[in-house]
Amino acid sequence: MFEMGGVYISANRGAVEIIQAFESIGMDVSNIQFIDLVSSGILGGTDVPYPNIHFVDSPIMLESVLLRTLYILRTISSERNFVFLDSVNALAIYNEDRILAEYLHTFINTFRQREILSVVLSVPDQTPPLVLSNLDLYCTDLIDRGQVVIH
Known part of the structure; x- marks a missing residue:
């Protein structure tokens, strides 16, 4: 992604589906590592043809997601890195609001401190109010439907 390497955390869809969508538009995903939080719950879901997919057993294992992300970032040779979390809303289905808000605080500050670009995707209408207010x-x-809300 723009001469960067990074980690894409897929909480909404399986990583294979995301990789195939990127490849269909000609995007090279060889410098992106994927952490799939969805496919482990599906029979045969971890039998994939892509070596750049890592699995976490459940979206409730937030600490495992953070630790796996940090480990992967240490192994990436890119000069600049990013982390993309594709759905706060999907994580909100499995985690209590307060726990998710605390996790996102740790997640965002961990990567900010390491100067890693972090993108957290959330649909405001579907995000619990406590989590959304803390994201602010x-x-x-903070960009809401293309409009910069906080800068």
């Missing part, structure tokens, strides 16, 4: 505090920029 943690995030440097």
